[in-house]
Amino acid sequence: MKYLLLTVAAAGMFVLSSQTAHAQGNYEIQVYGADTVPPHSTMVELHSNYTADGQKRFIDGVDPTNHAEHETVEITQGINGWSEVGFYIFTSEQSGTGVQWVGDHIRPRVRVPDSWRWPVGVSVSTEVGYQRALFSPDTWTWEIRPIVDKTLGRWYFAVNPALERTWHGPDVNLGIGFSPAAKFSYDFTRQISGGLEYYADYGSITNIASLHNQQQQFFPAIDLNVSPKWEINFGVGIGPTAATDHWIIKGIVGRRFDWGRNKGQ
Amino acid sequence: MASASALLPRPSGAAAWPQATSPNSLSSPINPPDFTIEIGELEWELSPKKKIRTSAYDGQIPGRLLRVTEGNAVTIEILNKLDRPEIVHWHGQWIPSDVDGAMEEGSPMIPAGGTTRVTFTPKPSGLHWYHTHTAAHRDLKLGLYSGQFGMLLVEGRDHPGNYDQEQFLVLHDWEPYFVNSDDGSQMVNYAAATINGRMLGHADPIQVKAGQRVLFHVLNASATEPHWLSLPGHQFQVIALDGRPVPTRANVDILRLGPAERISAIVIMNTPGVYILGEARGAFRDVGMGTIVEYANSVGKPQSVPEIRLRWDYGQFGDSSPSSYKPDVTVPLIFTSHFEGHGALARWRINGKSFPETDPVILHEGFRHRLVFNNPSTDDHPVHLHRHAFELVSIRGAATSGIRKDVVIVEAGSTVEADLVADNPGNTLFHCHQQDHMDAGFMALFRYV
Numbered sequence: 212m213k214y215l216l217l218t219v220a221a222a223g224m225f226v227l228s229s230q231t232a233h234a235q236g237n238y239e240i241q242v243y244g245a246d247t248v249p250p251h252s253t254m255v256e257l258h259s260n261y262t263a264d265g266q267k268r269f270i271d272g273v274d275p276t277n278h279a280e281h282e283t284v285e286i287t288q289g290i291n292g293w294s295e296v297g298f299y300i301f302t303s304e305q306s307g308t309g310v311q312w313v314g315d316h317i318r319p320r321v322r323v324p325d326s327w328r329w330p331v332g333v334s335v336s337t338e339v340g341y342q343r344a345l346f347s348p349d350t351w352t353w354e355i356r357p358i359v360d361k362t363l364g365r366w367y368f369a370v371n372p373a374l375e376r377t378w379h380g381p382d383v384n385l386g387i388g389f390s391p392a393a394k395f396s397y398d399f400t401r402q403i404s405g406g407l408e409y410y411a412d413y414g415s416i417t418n419i420a421s422l423h424n425q426q427q428q429f430f431p432a433i434d435l436n437v438s439p440k441w442e443i444n445f446g447v448g449i450g451p452t453a454a455t456d457h458w459i460i461k462g463i464v465g466r467r468f469d470w471g472r473n474k475g476q
Numbered sequence: 477m478a479s480a481s482a483l484l485p486r487p488s489g490a491a492a493w494p495q496a497t498s499p500n501s502l503s504s505p506i507n508p509p510d511f512t513i514e515i516g517e518l519e520w521e522l523s524p525k526k527k528i529r530t531s532a533y534d535g536q537i538p539g540r541l542l543r544v545t546e547g548n549a550v551t552i553e554i555l556n557k558l559d560r561p562e563i564v565h566w567h568g569q570w571i572p573s574d575v576d577g578a579m580e581e582g583s584p585m586i587p588a589g590g591t592t593r594v595t596f597t598p599k600p601s602g603l604h605w606y607h608t609h610t611a612a613h614r615d616l617k618l619g620l621y622s623g624q625f626g627m628l629l630v631e632g633r634d635h636p637g638n639y640d641q642e643q644f645l646v647l648h649d650w651e652p653y654f655v656n657s658d659d660g661s662q663m664v665n666y667a668a669a670t671i672n673g674r675m676l677g678h679a680d681p682i683q684v685k686a687g688q689r690v691l692f693h694v695l696n697a698s699a700t701e702p703h704w705l706s707l708p709g710h711q712f713q714v715i716a717l718d719g720r721p722v723p724t725r726a727n728v729d730i731l732r733l734g735p736a737e738r739i740s741a742i743v744i745m746n747t748p749g750v751y752i753l754g755e756a757r758g759a760f761r762d763v764g765m766g767t768i769v770e771y772a773n774s775v776g777k778p779q780s781v782p783e784i785r786l787r788w789d790y791g792q793f794g795d796s797s798p799s800s801y802k803p804d805v806t807v808p809l810i811f812t813s814h815f816e817g818h819g820a821l822a823r824w825r826i827n828g829k830s831f832p833e834t835d836p837v838i839l840h841e842g843f844r845h846r847l848v849f850n851n852p853s854t855d856d857h858p859v860h861l862h863r864h865a866f867e868l869v870s871i872r873g874a875a876t877s878g879i880r881k882d883v884v885i886v887e888a889g890s891t892v893e894a895d896l897v898a899d900n901p902g903n904t905l906f907h908c909h910q911q912d913h914m915d916a917g918f919m920a921l922f923r924y925v
Contacts, residue, residue: 246656326667328653362656362819401660401815436818439658 237262238283238301240461242369242394242408243358245332247322248289256465258283265456276456280304293324303346316340332360349380365398389416404434408446426455440467495561495587509553509593511542516557522668523675528650531558532623537673538646539626546601546632553593554586561585568604568719568882571596573902576863578609580921581903601632602719603693603738611915616652620699620911627695639691639742643682645671649698659854660815661822664700664912668763675764676754682769688745696733699911704756705731706781707769712741714793720865722793723878730756732788734858734885736909752780790868794876799869803846803895807837810850811857821916830917837922839898847894851886858885862905866894883909
């Protein structure tokens with residue numbers, strides 16, 4: 212299923228920050244589509260993100276992001292026709308520090324089955340995880356991410372109005388943060404789709420940060436649909452606000468394994 | 477020249493096609509028809525927990541089994557109680573274009589609320605069927621997504637084989653919806669499936685006795701899905717494909733039927749027990765495609781088929797020697813798709829063009845035409861030729877002969893050759909029997925000169 216391959220893994224930059232705490236984000240930059248991985252299948256993805264122009268100073272004990280290379284392995288297992296569980300391993304590499312383990316997250320997800328014939332795709336994921344204080348002062352975080360998407364002919368639209376909560380760290384008292392993401396793309400050919408992805412962190416939902424302190428990123432991105440088994444995404448991100456890394460290059464390579472169950476179907 | 481109607485796009489049943497006139501003047505009691513078919517809406521119970529609203533024939537799913545005799549003319553009155561034009565196609569019958577039941581050939585549609593009669597002489601014998609031939613496009617309540625189908629059994633002089641009882645099984649898929657597919661375009665998936673209109677466990681069991689020979693007549697009336705049928709512990713001796721006797725009655729563990737294909741097969745009941753006769757793939761059984769076969773004096777939980785290899789080869793039912801006939805004309809037919817977006821159905825083409833722009837295939841009466849079905853696409857296609865049967869000549873390069881069909885699955889990336897002797901003049905429709913493919917241009921008209 213094509214969009215299982217394009218957008219199934221996905222989403223956001225974990226706990227990008229708040230108004231007061233600085234964190235390294237940009238580990239897994241993708242907008243979720245509503246589909247889940249099919250039952251008995253596994254999707255393995257490698258997210259590679261390089262910050263070409265980012266934070267150059269240590270802030271609150273957190274490593275700078277400038278010239279950081281983040282590699283994230285994401286393994287998602289389809290449970291049934293409407294649910295999956297994803298697991299993340301985050302790593303970071305910077306000059307002088309080598310490859311560092313950053314943390315792990317787990318992300319169950321459920322969706323509205325196709326058989327309900329809703330006019331849009333809808334799913335909800337929740338993500339819980341730990342990251343080392345060296346990379347984020349908020350070490351335990353939780354996120355809930357509603358996902359709505361729609362494919363219309365050659366056009367694709369997705370929106371992820373995610374809500375985040377810090378369980379352990381300086382942002383515990385900030386309440387719920389709002390970190391929406393969205394995407395639209397156009398199918399130029401069967402194999403090549405191109406579009407724009409948007410990621411943001413507005414800070415606390417009850418106390419929206421000033422534009423200066425918001426994180427805003429725009430990624431012109433392409434998806435290559437070269438095979439049902441492979442997912443390839445590439446983009447270059449621009450961060451126009453002071454609180455955002457200014458240039459990020461991201462790539463995703465994913466491989467689906469159905470363990471032979473679809474042969475002859 | 478093709479008729480004007482044949483050049484029009486394929487509507488979902490609107491008034492673009494010619495319609496029958498004098499809708500109510502034909503119901504004369506002086507000359508009663510042999511059969512009457514009423515097309516209407518109904519609520520149907522697939523299971524106690526699942527009801528659907530659809531359209532069907534005579535208030536039942538499938539429609540009544542029509543038994544007729546080869547060579548004896550039959551008159552059928554059709555009442556269309558729907559609020560849209562309809563048409564009934566007599567699938568597998570070698571009859572004139574104007575009664576065949578395809579607008580593209582010139583058969584008139586039955587107006588909304590109207591009545592018409594068709595008279596034809598059934599030929600050939602065997603298991604055939606009748607069904608709506610309207611387009612659906614993105615309205616998944618229309619066309620073969622509905623319940624408008626039934627079996628037509630044409631009794632012939634040839635006995636189909638010794639048997640103790642006959643069973644008729646009609647496969648269908650329900651509650652369709654669009655999903656994204658591996659090939660990048662949308663496809664249709666289903667939430668429910670039935671045999672004879674009932675989900676597994678919700679129909680009376682088929683009662684058999686040890687030692688009986690049961691003749692199963694199976695029709696796949698699904699709009700788009702091929703189906704694999706198995707009966708644990710038993711084999712099927714295939715005696716006919718698409719109603720035509722096969723040269724070699726091979727025994728097989730599993731039957732494959734593409735949309736519109738029919739198989740007649742004898743099962744010798746030699747393993748007492750209670751079984752599920754149903755889809756070999758669990759996902760389809762789980763949504764209802766199966767029925768219970770119960771031996772006399774047997775009780776217990778029905779056994780379903782274990783993991784079984786999905787393998788089918790038409791050639792095993794053919795003559796071992798290749799056809800000795802040389803074709804007079806070779807007709808290449810290449811099936812390709814045109815990408816319309818990940819959120820759309822693909823557009824299908826025959827020799828580079830979609831219907832109604834497809835070039836007509838010219839037939840010469842009495843000539844042997846070798847149809848070369850070349851499918852470089854990534855989808856299998858159950859292609860169907862109206863009003864004729866063709867003889868399979870080669871499948872993926874392997875020669876065969878003696879298998880006469882009107883539907884053949886041309887698997888993705890393969891070529892099938894079939895010989896057609898043009899012996900039934902008149903406009904003749906050729907198309908993929910997947911509803912979503914035929915609606916998306918996979919059609920061509922064969923014309924006699």
